[in-house]
Amino acid sequence: MSPRLDARSKLLDAAARLFYAHGISATGIDAVIAEAGVAKMSLYNNFESKSGLVAAYLQARHEEWLELYRARLGASSDPVGGVLAIVDAYLDHAEAGYEHGFRGCGLLNAAAELPAGDPGRSIVAGHKAQVEDLLREHLESLTDSRQAAALAEQISFLLEGAISRAGLEGHSELLHRAKSLITSMVRAL
Amino acid sequence: MSPRLDARSKLLDAAARLFYAHGISATGIDAVIAEAGVAKMSLYNNFESKSGLVAAYLQARHEEWLELYRARLGASSDPVGGVLAIVDAYLDHAEAGYEHGFRGCGLLNAAAELPAGDPGRSIVAGHKAQVEDLLREHLESLTDSRQAAALAEQISFLLEGAISRAGLEGHSELLHRAKSLITSMVRAL
DNA sequence: GTCTATTTAGACCGACCTGTCTACTTGGAG
DNA sequence: CTCCAAGTAGACAGGTCGGTCTAAATAGAC
Numbered sequence A, B: 001m002s003p004r005l006d007a008r009s010k011l012l013d014a015a016a017r018l019f020y021a022h023g024i025s026a027t028g029i030d031a032v033i034a035e036a037g038v039a040k041m042s043l044y045n046n047f048e049s050k051s052g053l054v055a056a057y058l059q060a061r062h063e064e065w066l067e068l069y070r071a072r073l074g075a076s077s078d079p080v081g082g083v084l085a086i087v088d089a090y091l092d093h094a095e096a097g098y099e100h101g102f103r104g105c106g107l108l109n110a111a112a113e114l115p116a117g118d119p120g121r122s123i124v125a126g127h128k129a130q131v132e133d134l135l136r137e138h139l140e141s142l143t144d145s146r147q148a149a150a151l152a153e154q155i156s157f158l159l160e161g162a163i164s165r166a167g168l169e170g171h172s173e174l175l176h177r178a179k180s181l182i183t184s185m186v187r188a189l
Numbered sequence C: 001g002t003c004t005a006t007t008t009a010g011a012c013c014g015a016c017c018t019g020t021c022t023a024c025t026t027g028g029a030g
Numbered sequence D: 001c002t003c004c005a006a007g008t009a010g011a012c013a014g015g016t017c018g019g020t021c022t023a024a025a026t027a028g029a030c
Helices: A003-022 A029-036 A040-046 A050-075 A079-095 A106-112 A119-139 A145-169 A173-187 B003-022 B029-036 B040-046 B050-075 B079-095 B106-112 B119-139 B145-169 B173-187
Strands: none
Touching: A003 A029, A003 A040, A003 A050, A003 A106, A029 A040, A050 A079, A050 A106, A050 A119, A079 A119, A079 A145, A079 A173, A106 A119, A106 A145, A106 B106, A106 B145, A119 A145, A119 B145, A145 A173, A145 B119, A145 B145, A145 B173, A173 B145, B003 B029, B003 B040, B003 B050, B003 B106, B029 B040, B050 B079, B050 B106, B050 B119, B079 B119, B079 B145, B079 B173, B106 B119, B106 B145, B119 B145, B145 B173
16 A cells, blocks of 8 residues: 555544534644544545545545445345345444434534535435445335335435434434334335 | 623624534634623623523524424414424524524534534534424324324435535525425325 | 613634645555 | 655735724714
């Protein structure tokens, strides 16, 4: 691994921890490089600016979720399992060890503090749309496409709400309740 | 109205606009007093610190929602109308004129950028819990208390998710879709 | 008209912000 | 061994942050 890539990944790891725990604008450059253990110039050699680091952070969170999803999907590939893999990906995220507790979806939290026209908000909106799309694809194996689309929207709302509420409470219990609700909805098809 | 209270309400109005549009940590003291048209010392005569202003802002958003809800509730007081009054309160909020577009629930957005132990997060969690409680009370007139509690949780998740997604897209369409979904769920009881 | 409480504008403080620059060290490829 | 890209530590700049302070203006109570 080239040292340049090494510094870059150390910075992304540090940003992931600090941005998630304390928020983006509350986290300064100096805190990120101290947590990463690299020099300030290594940040500016790998990213255009703090905004560039933020964009990379958002992209990494999206890809991290996709990997959790794919790992869950590998285990079972029937349509019901596919829907539950999406829920479980969020559960895995919620139950990963966080220094300061679970605080909800990192992407949604980031969007909440980005200004109205910021490109980062599009990344987040795209992630949420993709999740709904994956839900719809699995559901189309279980019912007609009209109902699949409606159910995908409904389940994505349920999931989103459960994650937000769970993040406010700091633990994953509400997310488990959403999972059992979604499970019975999908099994009834 | 005493001038002191006048300055206080001008500050709260300005904070409401700026905190909602640009986020809390991205909004400086100087921006708030410029928007309010008052002197900096008027802020510190009325609030202990910026955190004090933020806490008052959160409280005001909660009370603002309660007033929207009560106004909607006055129109129709059957249980179904009670549930829909809650949804409509959020719709009224979403469709109020915002300088930079609808950006979701101001309370949830604020919580997203508050650090883990901040008392402001408890205010937000309390608001969400109270909304679920109001839902449950209305639903208990329509079904047994066990199902009322389960449905209240489910509807609060749906609402929360729809608001977040709608905020990402900048308009209230998704919230209308959630309303029609909730309407048919409640009418079926 | 006088007194008192409040608001005003703005200077000021130390801390922190993002971002740049320099000068030195390191380590792997040829 | 040499070279060079990448890393290092840290000073530095210009700006903004939250918060304090002062002195002048103002307005209501008496």
